[in-house]
Amino acid sequence: MSFNPKDFIKISKELKIGLTEAHFRSTINRAYYGVFGYINNDLKYVTQNAHQDVIRFLKASLNINEKKAGSRLETLFKKRKDADYKYHDEIRRSSCDFCINEAEAIIELYDTREDKEE
Numbered sequence: 001m002s003f004n005p006k007d008f009i010k011i012s013k014e015l016k017i018g019l020t021e022a023h024f025r026s027t028i029n030r031a032y033y034g035v036f037g038y039i040n041n042d043l044k045y046v047t048q049n050a051h052q053d054v055i056r057f058l059k060a061s062l063n064i065n066e067k068k069a070g071s072r073l074e075t076l077f078k079k080r081k082d083a084d085y086k087y088h089d090e091i092r093r094s095s096c097d098f099c100i101n102e103a104e105a106i107i108e109l110y111d112t113r114e115d116k117e118e
Contacts, residue, residue, distance in 0.1 A: 039073070
């Protein structure tokens with residue numbers, strides 16, 4: 001049985017219920033890795049710079065939905081890095097809501113691109 005990275009988004013929703021900033025930071029991390037893992041798994045990028053490579057690939061696409069997904073994934077990537085490394089910045093529950101919703105929206109954009117292979 002293989003793992004579906006979208007399950008990380010489900011976990012992020014469970015973490016969001018928590019009351020601490022650690023929960024909120026983990027929520028953002030899991031939401032990002034849910035969408036990144038899902039797309040990366042489909043594209044099969046295995047590089048040292050996979051995060052940037054996936055974002056660059058999507059943003060350079062001629063497909064408008066891939067281009068939008070790339071821009072939005074880049075924003076989510078920055079929010080994930082802030083949550084993981086900028087401990088002096090407070091993370092609020094509203095940021096969690098945004099990141100979870102954004103992760104789900106990016107997957108929807110990616111899955112509805114016109115030239116998707118079936």
